[in-house]
Amino acid sequence: MKKLETISQILEQYMEKVHREVYLNLSGQKETCELSPIFEANSSIFTPEIISRLREAVSNEDPERQKRAKYLLRMVLEGYLQGRCKELVDLKSTTEAQATISIEGKQIPFRQATTLNYSERDQVRRKLLFEAGKPVREQLNELQRQTAEREQGISRELGFPHYLALYQETSLPSLRALVQEMDSFCRKTREKYEELMARVIPRELGIAWSQFGEYDVARLRRGDRYDHFFKDDRLDATLKETLSGMGIQLSDLPNISIDGELRPRKYPRACVITIRIPEEVVILYNPTGGYKSYHELFHESGHALHFGTTDRSLPFEYKEGGDGAVSEGYAFLMDNLLLNPDWWRVFIGGDGCKEYMEFAYALELHLLRNYTARLKGDMALYNGQSTGEKDRQYAQFIKEYLGFDYSLDRVYYQNDSFYGACYLRAWIFEAQMRDYLKRNYGPRWFQSKEAGRLVKEFWGYGTQYTVEELASRLGYQGLDTGPLLAEFLG
Numbered sequence: 001m002k003k004l005e006t007i008s009q010i011l012e013q014y015m016e017k018v019h020r021e022v023y024l025n026l027s028g029q030k031e032t033c034e035l036s037p038i039f040e041a042n043s044s045i046f047t048p049e050i051i052s053r054l055r056e057a058v059s060n061e062d063p064e065r066q067k068r069a070k071y072l073l074r075m076v077l078e079g080y081l082q083g084r085c086k087e088l089v090d091l092k093s094t095t096e097a098q099a100t101i102s103i104e105g106k107q108i109p110f111r112q113a114t115t116l117n118y119s120e121r122d123q124v125r126r127k128l129l130f131e132a133g134k135p136v137r138e139q140l141n142e143l144q145r146q147t148a149e150r151e152q153g154i155s156r157e158l159g160f161p162h163y164l165a166l167y168q169e170t171s172l173p174s175l176r177a178l179v180q181e182m183d184s185f186c187r188k189t190r191e192k193y194e195e196l197m198a199r200v201i202p203r204e205l206g207i208a209w210s211q212f213g214e215y216d217v218a219r220l221r222r223g224d225r226y227d228h229f230f231k232d233d234r235l236d237a238t239l240k241e242t243l244s245g246m247g248i249q250l251s252d253l254p255n256i257s258i259d260g261e262l263r264p265r266k267y268p269r270a271c272v273i274t275i276r277i278p279e280e281v282v283i284l285y286n287p288t289g290g291y292k293s294y295h296e297l298f299h300e301s302g303h304a305l306h307f308g309t310t311d312r313s314l315p316f317e318y319k320e321g322g323d324g325a326v327s328e329g330y331a332f333l334m335d336n337l338l339l340n341p342d343w344w345r346v347f348i349g350g351d352g353c354k355e356y357m358e359f360a361y362a363l364e365l366h367l368l369r370n371y372t373a374r375l376k377g378d379m380a381l382y383n384g385q386s387t388g389e390k391d392r393q394y395a396q397f398i399k400e401y402l403g404f405d406y407s408l409d410r411v412y413y414q415n416d417s418f419y420g421a422c423y424l425r426a427w428i429f430e431a432q433m434r435d436y437l438k439r440n441y442g443p444r445w446f447q448s449k450e451a452g453r454l455v456k457e458f459w460g461y462g463t464q465y466t467v468e469e470l471a472s473r474l475g476y477q478g479l480d481t482g483p484l485l486a487e488f489l490g
């Protein structure tokens with residue numbers, strides 16, 4: 001029987017190879033994403049026996065080892081599920097990278113359509129672009145639907161009633177409690193959301209809130225009215241100077257690289273790939289320009305700084321496993337600087353702050369509501385109900401929380417197996433951490449070396465602590481939506 005330490009080391013070597021392959025595919029340098037051979041070579045770690053061994057350790061050993069076993073169990077279960085679904089997973093990535101769509105007689109890569117949608121000013125053409133992607137999304141949905149069904153079957157084989165139960169056993173917080181908390185948050189902010197959307201959408205898109213559709217979301221997020229504030233040639237310097245104010249020099253961190261090159265088949269969303277933590281961390285992003293580039297690069301730099309400064313002596317499960325909300329929280333802490341009027345005065349200047357804030361708060365509320373609806377939808381999706389019922393519920397949640405229709409062909413395509421729960425907990429935690437920083441180091445905490453030291457200390461913990469534990473370290477009673485709510489209802 002393998003020891004926890006051995007499982008941890010094998011996983012670390014396996015994940016490095018996976019991340020390298022994913023990096024080549026997402027960066028657009030390699031058309032295919034061949035994870036199967038990597039999995040085959042390491043299949044001895046992803047077995048029902050190892051899963052039983054880890055489940056035993058979770059219930060038997062001392063609390064510290066229980067936690068490590070839980071984090072390892074999550075990774076092994078994910079690997080096991082991926083392995084059993086590998087041809088579907090490979091096919092989905094390859095299909096997405098190779099797919100083209102036909103628009104006005106021209107063939108363009110599917111991934112590029114999202115980038116085009118950001119910049120399209122005409123609603124009719126946005127709708128056309130969105131519609132043109134429908135056959136590809138349906139193809140991807142079908143693959144995702146098959147994957148979800150297979151995951152359900154495997155969960156039952158392993159002795160769980162359904163996938164949701166499997167997820168709950170390896171996740172630290174209760175999803176139901178989170179949904180309750182977020183339901184209450186969404187109720188309290190509904191009026192604010194409607195009011196902001198009704199004000200912001202006509203200004204941004206020249207259409208009424210009642211005319212807004214799902215094909216307008218990407219365009220709304222682009223926010224190019226603010227481009228003249230967020231100067232492209234100042235992006236790198238602004239990030240460096242902001243960090244320098246906190247006593248953090250990017251030049252001291254050659255292990256973090258930034259890939260901002262435009263390639264046609266590059267993944268349209270920005271992300272961080274942690275090839276090896278902390279030794280090799282890459283930020284992938286597309287310099288679309290303006291506010292969006294600033295937002296993306298700041299967000300991803302939060303992830304990269306977290307993983308790139310994680311204590312290298314930690315076991316692998318504390319570097320990469322554990323609570324996904326932790327790194328998202330640090331990423332939000334960085335991108336939320338764009339919403340700090342004091343940061344604006346120092347780095348952006350001009351008089352656009354008030355309008356920009358309304359725009360950004362509308363987007364934040366939209367995202368919080370979107371993730372809450374999707375979490376509820378995912379919970380319905382994975383608790384073993386019939387497919388028709390799940391689809392209907394999913395669409396209903398989205399309509400209820402967002403206030404506009406969402407076509408079902410996006411449901412499975414966007415399915416993230418509960419990662420949305422990490423985002424929601426990260427939002428709550430980040431508002432608490434920022435509240436702490438403001439109270440202790442002032443509204444210009446981003447210019448305080450002491451604040452920087454605290455943030456760096458937290459980054460160094462890797463993923464050892466959950467956001468609930470980190471919030472307690474800052475003096476809160478675990479997660480508390482108070483600071484997040486105060487931000488919107490002030």
Ligand SMILES: [Zn+2]
Pocket residue numbers: 299303327328331
């Ligand atoms: Zn993120």
